[in-house]
Amino acid sequence: MSASAASAPSEDARLRYVLRLADTSLILGQRLAEWVGHAPALEEDLGLANIALDLIGQARLLLSYAAELEGRGRTEDELAFLRDAPQFLNLTLVEQPNGDFGRTLVRQLLVSAFQLELYEALKTCADARLAEIAAKALKETRYHVRYSASWVVRLGDGTAQSHARVQDALDELWPFTGELFAEDDVDAAMVAAGIAPRAAAVQARWSARIDAVLTEATLSRPADSVFPWHGKGGVHTEHLGYMLAEMQFLQRAYPGAEW
Amino acid sequence: MTHSELPYANSCVRLGHYDPELAVYTQGLDSLGKDCLQTPSADTAALTARFDAKVERDEKIEPKEWMPDAYRRTLVRQISQHAHSEIVGMLPEGNWITRAPTLRRKAVLIAKVQDEGGHGMYLYSAAETLGVSRDELVAQLLAGTAKYSSIFNYPTLTWADIGAIGWLVDGAAIMNQIPICRCSYGPYARAMVRICREESFHQRQGFEIMMTLARGTPAQRAMAQDALNRWWWPSVMMFGPSDAESQHTAQSMRWKIKRFTNDELRQHFIDVTAPQADFLKLTVPDPELRWDEATQHYRCGEIDWSEFHRVVKGHGPCNRERLQARRSAHEQGRWVREAASAYAEKTRARARRLEESA
Ligand SMILES: [Fe+2]
Ligand SMILES: [Fe+2]
Numbered sequence: 058m059s060a061s062a063a064s065a066p067s068e069d070a071r072l073r074y075v076l077r078l079a080d081t082s083l084i085l086g087q088r089l090a091e092w093v094g095h096a097p098a099l100e101e102d103l104g105l106a107n108i109a110l111d112l113i114g115q116a117r118l119l120l121s122y123a124a125e126l127e128g129r130g131r132t133e134d135e136l137a138f139l140r141d142a143p144q145f146l147n148l149t150l151v152e153q154p155n156g157d158f159g160r161t162l163v164r165q166l167l168v169s170a171f172q173l174e175l176y177e178a179l180k181t182c183a184d185a186r187l188a189e190i191a192a193k194a195l196k197e198t199r200y201h202v203r204y205s206a207s208w209v210v211r212l213g214d215g216t217a218q219s220h221a222r223v224q225d226a227l228d229e230l231w232p233f234t235g236e237l238f239a240e241d242d243v244d245a246a247m248v249a250a251g252i253a254p255r256a257a258a259v260q261a262r263w264s265a266r267i268d269a270v271l272t273e274a275t276l277s278r279p280a281d282s283v284f285p286w287h288g289k290g291g292v293h294t295e296h297l298g299y300m301l302a303e304m305q306f307l308q309r310a311y312p313g314a315e316w
Numbered sequence: 317m318t319h320s321e322l323p324y325a326n327s328c329v330r331l332g333h334y335d336p337e338l339a340v341y342t343q344g345l346d347s348l349g350k351d352c353l354q355t356p357s358a359d360t361a362a363l364t365a366r367f368d369a370k371v372e373r374d375e376k377i378e379p380k381e382w383m384p385d386a387y388r389r390t391l392v393r394q395i396s397q398h399a400h401s402e403i404v405g406m407l408p409e410g411n412w413i414t415r416a417p418t419l420r421r422k423a424v425l426i427a428k429v430q431d432e433g434g435h436g437m438y439l440y441s442a443a444e445t446l447g448v449s450r451d452e453l454v455a456q457l458l459a460g461t462a463k464y465s466s467i468f469n470y471p472t473l474t475w476a477d478i479g480a481i482g483w484l485v486d487g488a489a490i491m492n493q494i495p496i497c498r499c500s501y502g503p504y505a506r507a508m509v510r511i512c513r514e515e516s517f518h519q520r521q522g523f524e525i526m527m528t529l530a531r532g533t534p535a536q537r538a539m540a541q542d543a544l545n546r547w548w549w550p551s552v553m554m555f556g557p558s559d560a561e562s563q564h565t566a567q568s569m570r571w572k573i574k575r576f577t578n579d580e581l582r583q584h585f586i587d588v589t590a591p592q593a594d595f596l597k598l599t600v601p602d603p604e605l606r607w608d609e610a611t612q613h614y615r616c617g618e619i620d621w622s623e624f625h626r627v628v629k630g631h632g633p634c635n636r637e638r639l640q641a642r643r644s645a646h647e648q649g650r651w652v653r654e655a656a657s658a659y660a661e662k663t664r665a666r667a668r669r670l671e672e673s674a
Contacts, residue, residue: 087414090422093429094410095641098648099403106430112424120419134418158652214662215655221670222651306418307475313532315474316417 066242070246070302072126073146074253075187076136077289078175079119080147084193084297085168086112087304088155097158104204111197118190132265138308142297149288150163150233152297159212159219165205166270167230173198174262178254197233206270209217220275227271228279235284235304237263243289329491336613353561361548369419371572376502387571390620391501392446394573396453399439400464404638405455408472409481417475424477424521431514438507445503466624467550469632476536476543482522482553484589490515491585492555496574504573523592530596544593545601552616553624561621586614587600 089109096102100277120133151168155161176198179191212219238260240248247253271278286294307316363382370377377383405428413429416422440450456462467485472478476549493512499505529540556562556578568574576584586605591599626632 058340058610083419090413090426093413093426094406094433095619095648097643097645097652099433101439101649101652102406102433103430106426106433110423110426110430113419117419117423137419138534166357192401195345195371212652212655215659216651219655219658303414306415311533312534314417316532 058107062149064077066246066250066252068126070214070243071184071250071252072123073243074247075119075123075126077146078147079116079123079136079153080145081172081289082112082119083116084147084300085151085165086110086116087300087315089161089165090144091155092161099245105161106206110199111194115190115194115197118193120188122186123211134308136303142293142301143291145293145297145301146289146291147297148233149247149294150230151234152294152300153233154231156226157222159208160230162205162208162212163223163226165201166209167234169198169201169205169266170263170266170270171234171239171259173202173266174259175254178259179252182253185249201238202266209270209276210274213271213276217310223274224276226278230284231279232284233286235281236286236288241290337353355514365419371500371570374498374500374572376505377500378502386567387573388446390568390571390573392443392448394568395439395446395504396441396448397435397463397465398455399436399443399453400440400457400462401468404464404468404642405433406436407486407638408470408634409469409478411472412475416478420562421525428518428521431518435511435514438511442503442507449623454646458639458646460630460639463628465554466627466632467554469627469635469638470546471634472549473546474539474543475527476539477547479522479525479529479540480543480547482518482520483526483592483658484522484547485554486515486518486522487589488551488554490519490583493579495581496573498572498575500572526596526598532597540596541598544598548601549620549623550627555579555585557618557624564639583613585614586631590614617663659671 075176086109089105092105096105117133120136120264121219124131124133130198148168153164155164164277173195173247176195180188180195182188182191209223212223214220214272238256244253244256248255262276268278286292288294288297308314364384365389367377367381367383377387409425409432410429413422413425417426436510440453443453444450453462457464472481489514493508493515496504496508497512499508526540526543529536559565559577559579562578565577567573569577590600590605590607602617604615606615608615627635630636
């Protein structure tokens with residue numbers, strides 16, 4: 058651990074911060090993987106599979122790091138397959154169901170644009186290990202933003218039907234974005250340690266990028282609202298339990314087996 | 317609205333292994349048309365002779381060249397069936413992506429299913445060089461008038477099925493496809509070279525899953541044996557009807573579309589695979605399977621061709637589900653494809669207006 062700042066965060070804060078990043082990528086990757094074989098066109102099957110692969114790759118690197126920080130000898134798979142929902146620290150937004158293709162791509166844009174700003178800041182942060190992972194993830198995330206933005210624009214400015222569908226999706230998903238920028242103790246400790254960027258700075262850049270896409274897509278930005286969810290604190294919607302039941306089934310049904 | 321109208325060129329899809337050569341061939345489509353097909357019969361004899369000689373010399377036939385109608389039809393049928401098989405094949409394996417037991421297995425499986433989609437794309441492109449569009453071919457699949465490999469009408473019931481498919485189904489696909497790398501039709505042969513490279517990777521990954529299970533807990537061993545029990549015969553049947561019954565083999569061999577008969581390929585598959593099952597200490601579900609010193613081949617029991625024909629005719633365990641899954645993806649994606657083409661049209665109109673005002 059390389060953080061030499063006077064205000065080095067407690068190891069618990071660092072662990073929780075890394076798990077938030079890891080679980081957000083993992084759960085979003087798992088959601089996207091549901092699409093494979095069922096997308097609107099073959100090209101999109103491959104495009105969504107690419108993003109799912111990138112996200113699961115990021116999750117593996119981050120979970121391995123989290124396992125080391127935790128120091129209990131657990132592996133990436135034990136963290137992914139043997140934790141229950143309250144121990145998952147992903148953003149609530151990423152566990153929301155895929156809905157139609159438009160809703161999936163709106164969710165992707167909102168999350169990828171957030172990850173982009175985060176990784177941009179983390180790639181030069183005081184935690185060398187995290188910086189290295191962020192630098193790799195950043196390249197992938199640029200593509201995720203391009204892919205999802207290009208679809209949101211096409212669907213928003215496509216037909217009347219497609220416009221109505223993505224506007225609906227945006228309205229439904231927007232309240233979940235409040236959580237992205239709500240700094241809590243963990244975030245504050247990581248900011249103080251020179252690791253995490255300030256939420257306000259991330260939000261300003263995210264907001265500008267999203268506004269530009271929405272304008273081009275002829276979509277209107279929903280008003281911010283109060284949000285009752287706190288996935289990154291372990292408080293989830295009902296959806297996550299079902300996702301984990303599916304994802305973890307083999308590890309749970311055959312305890313101790315190697316796969 | 318057709319696929320070719322969609323603005324995929326700027327949808328940032330990173331295939332990584334999309335073959336630009338194939339895209340070039342499809343551009344030659346316009347020049348392929350009727351003059352090639354309706355040559356006066358006096359010339360046809362000369363053209364046929366030249367074509368035959370070329371095939372005889374093992375030279376590749378390329379899209380713009382003259383070819384017999386029947387050769388073209390045979391290739392369209394075979395290549396499109398092959399493409400459909402790749403696409404339908406994404407379903408049984410995709411069925412386990414969200415339940416893969418480790419993150420590494422999950423990533424490998426997603427990449428594999430993605431490869432199969434890529435194979436479908438190269439093959440549709442190869443078929444397009446023969447003057448038929450991907451949209452037409454997909455429409456035939458959805459209408460239920462096109463065939464695809466029957467193996468994908470069997471269900472994937474446990475994780476071991478993912479191992480068994482990689483080991484046996486990709487293994488059988490390789491046996492079928494390696495000779496096609498030397499097929500007389502250039503675009504098909506070239507598509508097959510890269511596909512085979514990936515299939516052999518899939519086969520190794522599948523075998524590795526089986527090995528892990530076979531060396532695992534008693535429950536895992538049982539899971540592996542059960543998967544072999546269910547996938548063995550359908551895999552053996554993947555090579556198609558016996559030579560005596562196969563309608564197309566003789567002509568396809570003369571045209572060098574096919575290099576070996578169904579039974580030759582099947583025998584080769586069994587010879588290679590039976591020792592692998594021994595290595596895994598799993599039992600092939602064929603009590604008559606045994607090594608024959610005299611012929612230096614395995615001998616096996618009678619294939620239940622009535623099952624084969626039943627599944628081909630649409631009465632396998634998952635025929636309806638597979639087709640239904642493809643249809644509903646197509647139907648539910650319609651608004652997306654329509655939006656994409658409406659957007660592309662708006663973009664073109666804006667560009668025209670900009671030009672006019674300049
Ligand atoms: Fe394939
Ligand atoms: Fe394959």
